[in-house]
Amino acid sequence: MSAPEQPPEAGGAAGGGLPAVLTVARLAFREASRSRLLHALVGATVFAALVSLVLAYGVGDDAERHRKVVCDLSLSAIALLGTIAAIFLGTSLVAQEVERRTIYLVLARPVSRAGFVVGKFLGLAGVLAVAVAAMSAGFLVVFALAGGSPSPAVLAALAGTYLELVIVGALAILLSVAAHPVEGAVIAFVVALTGHVTADMNRLGETLVREATDATRPLAELASRGLYVAYVLLPNLENTNLRAHAAHDLPVSAGHLLGGAAYTAVYATIVVALATVAFRRRGL
Numbered sequence: 001m002s003a004p005e006q007p008p009e010a011g012g013a014a015g016g017g018l019p020a021v022l023t024v025a026r027l028a029f030r031e032a033s034r035s036r037l038l039h040a041l042v043g044a045t046v047f048a049a050l051v052s053l054v055l056a057y058g059v060g061d062d063a064e065r066h067r068k069v070v071c072d073l074s075l076s077a078i079a080l081l082g083t084i085a086a087i088f089l090g091t092s093l094v095a096q097e098v099e100r101r102t103i104y105l106v107l108a109r110p111v112s113r114a115g116f117v118v119g120k121f122l123g124l125a126g127v128l129a130v131a132v133a134a135m136s137a138g139f140l141v142v143f144a145l146a147g148g149s150p151s152p153a154v155l156a157a158l159a160g161t162y163l164e165l166v167i168v169g170a171l172a173i174l175l176s177v178a179a180h181p182v183e184g185a186v187i188a189f190v191v192a193l194t195g196h197v198t199a200d201m202n203r204l205g206e207t208l209v210r211e212a213t214d215a216t217r218p219l220a221e222l223a224s225r226g227l228y229v230a231y232v233l234l235p236n237l238e239n240t241n242l243r244a245h246a247a248h249d250l251p252v253s254a255g256h257l258l259g260g261a262a263y264t265a266v267y268a269t270i271v272v273a274l275a276t277v278a279f280r281r282r283g284l
Contacts, residue, residue: 020111021119028123031096032089033130041081042131046138048077053142063147070146071154072247074139079161079243082135086128086165087188090172093120094279095181114276117173121272124169132162156257157246163264164240168192170268171235174275177282194230195237202231239263 032038052073056066094117111119136158140150148154171191175184194201205224212220240260245252 017115020109021115021122024111024116024119025122025126028093028120029126030123032093032124032127035089037088038085038127038131041085042134042138045074045077045081045135046142048081049074049139049142052077053146056146066146067143067148068247070143071148072243074142075157075161075243075246078132078135078139078158079164079241082128082132082161082165083168083189083192085131086124086169087172087185087192089127090124090169091176091181091185091188093124094173094176113279117177117276117279118272121170121173121268121275124173125166128165128169129162132158132165151246151249153242153249153252154246156252157242159257160240160242160260163260164237166264166268167195167235167237167240167271170271170275174271174278177275178278191234192237195235196241198231198234198236199238201227205231235267236263 049070052070053066055073056069139158140154143150143154168188172184172188175188178184179187205227208220208227209217209224240263242252242256242260244250
């Protein structure tokens with residue numbers, strides 16, 4: 001005699017599968033792509049590239065310097081404004097569903113809570129890809145006016161920036177589920193900034209232990225352990241940062257870019273998995 005079928009958990013944990021996830025992703029993409037903030041940030045990035053062109057011609061007649069100034073400032077603007085977009089879109093995608101109470105309609109359908117979170121992340125990743133493409137197009141036009149061309153290093157830097165934003169977006173979704181959206185946005189921004197110095201934090205811990213005296217060694221070792229934990233847990237966004245390579249036209253190996261892509265995939269997967277756990281525990 002066969003065992004009775006277990007009922008699916010509330011919220012359709014057993015239903016929907018990939019089609020349901022893709023439906024959530026499509027709806028999330030549509031919702032995020034309509035964001036006025038996103039449109040404003042894309043426009044601000046193009047404006048920043050134009051400002052960098054004006055600044056470049058204000059520092060002299062050196063064509064190579066023009067290219068470096070426009071490349072460096074424009075890529076930095078894409079990374080900064082893209083980070084803001086990833087954080088505010090990521091923290092709002094789930095929070096808005098809860099505030100509007102449309103989350104109950106979504107979870108009443110055959111889609112699990114995990115599928116809901118994964119779908120939101122995929123939709124956000126898609127919107128960020130389109131946003132980075134639009135920002136990159138504007139930058140490349142201005143870059144051409146400065147005498148630059150889309151070299152492999154420049155294209156790799158743009159791809160690396162997108163990978164960076166995917167990690168930030170995943171963190172934003174996790175924090176929006178685990179905390180209040182405003183608090184989550186602030187924490188995500190701090191983590192994104194810290195993500196560019198995590199390797200330095202680990203080196204600082206090693207230096208503290210190496211230079212400690214007998215009296216300060218216990219405190220130095222404790223601080224070193226804390227910095228190492230932060231180094232392991234926080235994202236290392238320098239793994240995907242190739243903007244210096246682009247500005248100075250340095251070669252970028254395929255292994256470097258693929259390594260950054262692999263790191264992004266692993267880290268984002270872990271963060272999204274934590275977000276699904278937090279969302280399952282949330283009382284809705």
